[in-house]
Amino acid sequence: MYYTVTSRLARVIGLAMGVSVLAVAAAQAKEITVWCWDPNFNVAIMKEAGERYQKTHPDVTLNIVDFAKLDVEQKLQTALSSGVTDALPDIVLIEDYGAQKYLQSFPGAFAALSDVVDYSGFAPYKVQLMTMDGKVYGMPFDSGVTGMYYRKDYLEQAGFKPEDMQGITWDRYIEIGKQIEAKTGKKMMGLDPNDAGLIRIMMQSGGQWYFDAEGKPNIVGNAALKAALETEGKLIAAGITKPATGWADWVGTFTSGDVASVITGVWITGTVKAQADQSNKWGVAPIPSLGIEGASNASNLGGSSWYVLESSAEKAEAIDMLNEIYAKDIDFYQKILQDRGAVGSLLAARGGAAYEAPDAFFGGEKVWQNFSDWLAKVPSVNYGVFTNEADAAVTAQLPALTKGTPVDEVLKAIDGEVSAQIQ
Amino acid sequence: MAVLQAGGGVRRYYNINGWLFVAPALGLIGVFMVYPILWSLWMSFQTGKGLTTKFGGFANIIRLWNDPVFIKALSNTTIFFVIQVPIMLFLALIVAAALNNPKLWGRSFFRTAIFLPCVTSLVAYSVLFKSMFAADGVVNGALQALHIISSPIPWLTDPFWAKVLIIIAITWRWTGYNMIFYLSAMQNIDKSIYEAARIDGISARGRFLYITIPMLKPVILFTMVTSTIGTLQLFDEVYNFTEGKGGPSNETLTLSLYIYNLTFKFMPSFGYAATVSYVIVVMVALLAFLQFYATRERD
Amino acid sequence: MLSDRTTALLSSIATYLLLGFVSFLSVFPFLWMAIGATNTSIDVINGKPTFGSALMTNITGFFTQVDVPLVFWNTAKIAIVSTILTLAISSLAGYGFEMFRSRVRERIYQFMLLTLFIPFAALMIPLFIIMGRAGLINTHIAVMLPVIASAFMIFYFRQSTKAFPSELRDAAKVDGLKEWQIFLFIYVPVMRSTYAAAFIIVFMLSWNNYLWPLIVLQSNDTKTITLVISSLASAYYPDYGVVLVGTVIATLPTLLVFFLMQKQFVQGMLGSVK
Known part of the structure; x- marks a missing residue:
């Protein structure tokens, strides 16, 4: 009786082992699992990268799993916090604002790539945000370098030329906006009063962030943040903004032709160009400057990078794949620019044909060349670990700003909320 | 004597059967509810960020009092609960009573139509409502065309109207759901009771007040408790309508959204998040107790 | 007599007005969804209020971006299995708590109700560790396990059991039926409208469940339809036409279940509770 049970057990184990032998054989054709969001952008681009890498490494396949952005962050945070490492992928996409939060809260969870990757070729601000204790942890990917998209036809009706939009300050921008409204009845920009995106753009263009280089809150004495809040207050007071509720509504302000300009990250280009009937009506210029000391006409909004998990079974392959394609393949960057409108952060890529090409939609301007020029000028800041908290605090105070509360009081309120949140 | 002797046997028989019927449910709840709950209770005494935590005693509870965002979330949640639950349940009861008439023409059409909102998925619901309630959306358009308002209502950008919109949305989604409970309970009431009352000359309103409502008491209690829980744990609507921000100015931030932010969006602070969740537990427990008490008193 | 008729007429007009108005408000967003599904993404964003001609493009777009049969199969499997198990386990428990009262079980029942008060977000991390x-x-079992023993449904069945005529049980006992036979052959058929309502609700919650499946499901071949739509809707520039086609498709099964179960309601109403 005992004998038969054990022999049956042995047979079952044998069967199970047979299965696992098969599984091992399958695993030898290495599969790299990637988590990211946006099927038409990140997913498609990673697929392209995988296909390129496979040409030289036919044994490696990519398994790209596509979730919403918030969902990727939530799954990552759950798996890391619970320590269930087999629930993690090999590569994950992380938005730049959140990079330090993950690196510092979960030390040892991500693989340092600084021994393998040559970071000197990337936009410096991208490398800075993924550096911790002298080691660099990610592979810089798409950039959120900002630009000002404007309607040439509305400008012309109000008596302005494209040259009038180059390298201006926000005060000048408001002036132009008032005249455009007077002549055409169009607002200058769509603005979501519950979104701090524009504040972030302006603040980074002024070379500062919610936190200083040591990661300490930098709110009350932050000249760039103060100027940014003042500027947003002026924009609203001037009556040249069209209020939008949420992302889709905001996109609607310019796709419907209701506003004369859009100031945001380069990734919006695809949406702007999707309006075929607006071809030739758009131009792109650098964003306005805050006009304070150290302010520039370049900034960043969003953007994300790839990270390899330390627990990954295919760690070496994952790192090698990222390095071979994202750090070296110039042609890859031309392809993703053409197909997906993705501006990578490898500076050498701008020498390629796609970057040189004029864009008919923008009346033959070399818009990509311009964006990559601005990319190199984006000020490096320390996004720190509490950007989400600070952003929530700023968002909470925006309505007060709209009502005309003095900026210093708004700053104090933001500072109070941030201090309470980051203990 | 014989009855008394049988007593012990009956009790044992009762007991064995009682345990057998409830055992599968209790086993699952023990593993997948009670165990995690105790775990999170333990976590609520931990402080620290991410994986680096240490025992903090009551530090998290002290933190609650000094956290303006928590206070804001608590007061928002209370406002939603106090205003929304009575409106919705009253509406659901009225609609169910109107539908509980077998001679009503188009009855199943109405019932289906009113129940429909709760079958929508979250994503559909939020995309739709945001587009309908946009500043120049169809709702403002209709209200202006009817001359109810003269300028568009800033549904999602004004602190007051944002709260109103959330209340409208939850009421839209869950009134039909509660109505179905009332309706199916009304249909379980023996028709002969109504017949008898009618023969006795009791009016329709009287039959509703003195037969339907008392017979429905268990179900009303049930919907009250579940709606209380639902509203105090309100998350889906505010998360989706405000893109996770609880804006404008934290005016729609609820406790559950704050817990979510503390766990998944902000620097992970699980201990503090667990503490906030126990605030909800205490609130719901108190309110549920009050509701049980209030409905029992009249027995 | 006449005034009685007038009152009756007035009250039925009021009833129809109320029901008509509430129904209109309830259905209007669905109409809006159907309109959106026929429009291009840009038209959806711009709030175009009329039907468009992009329906086929949107459908094709959805079917090329999503493995619809697989996603449907995943979602349906989880929803059906967990609904049946939930109904079975919760109605057994609800019946047990109501019919066989004891002080210990009463305490346990009250304690169990307390578990309803915990926000799910607070349990996710411990649950995830347990599953890990x-x-x-990344299994469908992990999606189902925490939901099938639902304190909420046990409470619902116990409340409904209070309306179950105890004479039926007494009569069955006299006839010599065992407890499980009484439950299976008398309680279940008698309470079928209760089951129908419970089925609709649990199925709907399970079909639309989002937060927990999101956490435990990790790969493309296990994902459910809400996860797929959520990922489509969160692109940098989502195609709202395609998203709305997806939401229409995701909503259809819950509608179907409701329409099928409605007949059960009617049957239950036609009078098995006597």
Whole structure:
């Protein structure tokens, strides 16, 4: 009786082992699992990268799993916090604002790539945000370098030329906006009063962030943040903004032709160009400057990078794949620019044909060349670990700003909320 | 004597059967509810960020009092609960009573139509409502065309109207759901009771007040408790309508959204998040107790 | 007599007005969804209020971006299995708590109701760790396990059991039926409208469940339809036409279940509770 049970057990184990032998054989054709969001952008681009890498490494396949952005962050945070490492992928996409939060809260969870990757070729601000204790942890990917998209036809009706939009300050921008409204009845920009995106753009263009280089809150004495809040207050007071509720509504302000300009990250280009009937009506210029000391006409909004998990079974392959394609393949960057409108952060890529090409939609301007020029000028800041908290605090105070509360009081309120949140 | 002797046997028989019927449910709840709950209770005494935590005693509870965002979330949640639950349940009861008439023409059409909102998925619901309630959306358009308002209502950008919109949305989604409970309970009431009352000359309103409502008491209690829980744990609507921000100015931030932010969006602070969740537990427990008490008193 | 008729007429007009108005408000967003599904993404964003001609493009777009049969199969499997198990386990428990009262079980019942008060977000991390230790991450079993023993449904069945005529049980006992036979052959058929309502509700919650499946499901071949739509809707520039086609498709099964179960309601109403 005992004998038969054990022999049956042995047979079952044998069967199970047979299965696992098969599984091992399958695993030898290495599969790299990637988590990211946006099927038409990140997913498609990673697929392209995988296909390129496979040409030289036919044994490696990519398994790209596509979730919403918030969902990727939530799954990552759950798996890391619970320590269930087999629930993690090999590569994950992380938005730049959140990079330090993950690196510092979960030390040892991500693989340092600084021994393998040559970071000197990337936009410096991208490398800075993924550096911790002298080691660099990610592979810089798409950039959120900002630009000002404007309607040439509305400008012309109000008596302005494209040259009038180059390298201006926000005060000048408001002036132009008032005249455009007077002549055409169009607002200058769509603005979501519950979104701090524009504040972030302006603040980074002024070379500062919610936190200083040591990661300490930098709110009350932050000249760039103060100027940014003042500027947003002026924009609203001037009556040249069209209020939008949420992302889709905001996109609607310019796709419907209701506003004369859009100031945001380069990734919006695809949406702007999707309006075929607006071809030739758009131009792109650098964003306005805050006009304070150290302010520039370049900034960043969003953007994300790839990270390899330390627990990954295919760690070496994952790192090698990222390095071979994202750090070296110039042609890859031309392809993703053409197909997906993705501006990578490898500076050498701008020498390629796609970057040189004029864009008919923008009346033959070399818009990509311009964006990559601005990319190199984006000020490096320390996004720190509490950007989400600070952003929530700023968002909470925006309505007060709209009502005309003095900026210093708004700053104090933001500072109070941030201090309470980051203990 | 014989009855008394049988007593012990009956009790044992009762007991064995009682345990057998409830055992599968209790086993699952023990593993997948009670165990995690105790775990999170333990976590609520931990402080620290991410994986680096240490025992903090009551530090998290002290933190609650000094956290303006928590206070804001608590007061928002209370406002939603106090205003929304009575409106919705009253509406659901009225609609169910109107539908509980077998001679009503188009009855199943109405019932289906009113129940429909709760079958929508979250994503559909939020995309739709945001587009309908946009500043120049169809709702403002209709209200202006009817001359109810003269300028568009800033549904999602004004602190007051944002709260109103959330209340409208939850009421839209869950009134039909509660109505179905009332309706199916009304249909379980023996028709002969109504017949008898009618023969006795009791009016329709009287039959509703003195037969339907008392017979429905268990179900009303049930919907009250579940709606209380639902509203105090309100998350889906505010998360989706405000893109996770609880804006404008934290005016729609609820406790559950704050817990979510503390766990998944902000620097992970699980201990503090667990503490906030126990605030909800205490609130719901108190309110549920009050509701049980209030409905029992009249027995 | 006449005034009685007038009152009756007035009250039925009021009833129809009320029901008509509430129904209109309830259905209007669905109409809006159907309109959106026929429009291009840009028209949806711009709030175009009329039907468009992009329906086929949107449908094709959805079917090329999503493995619809697989996603449907995943979602349906989880929803059906967990609904049946939930109904079975919760109605057994609800019946047990109501019919066989004891002080200990009463306490346990009250304690169990307390578990309803915990916001799910607070339990996710412990639950995830449990599933991780059990090796169940990325399985549909992990999606179902925490929901099938629902304190909420046990409460619902217990409340409904109070309306179950105890004479039926007494009569069955006299006839010599065992407890499980009484439950299966008398309680279940008698309470079928209760089951129908419960089925609709649990199925709907399970079909639309989002937060927990999101956490435990990790790969493309296990994902459910809400996860797929959520990922489509969160692109940098989502195609709202395609998203709305997706939401229409995701809503259809819950509608179907409701329409099928409605007949059960009617049957239950036609009078088995006597």
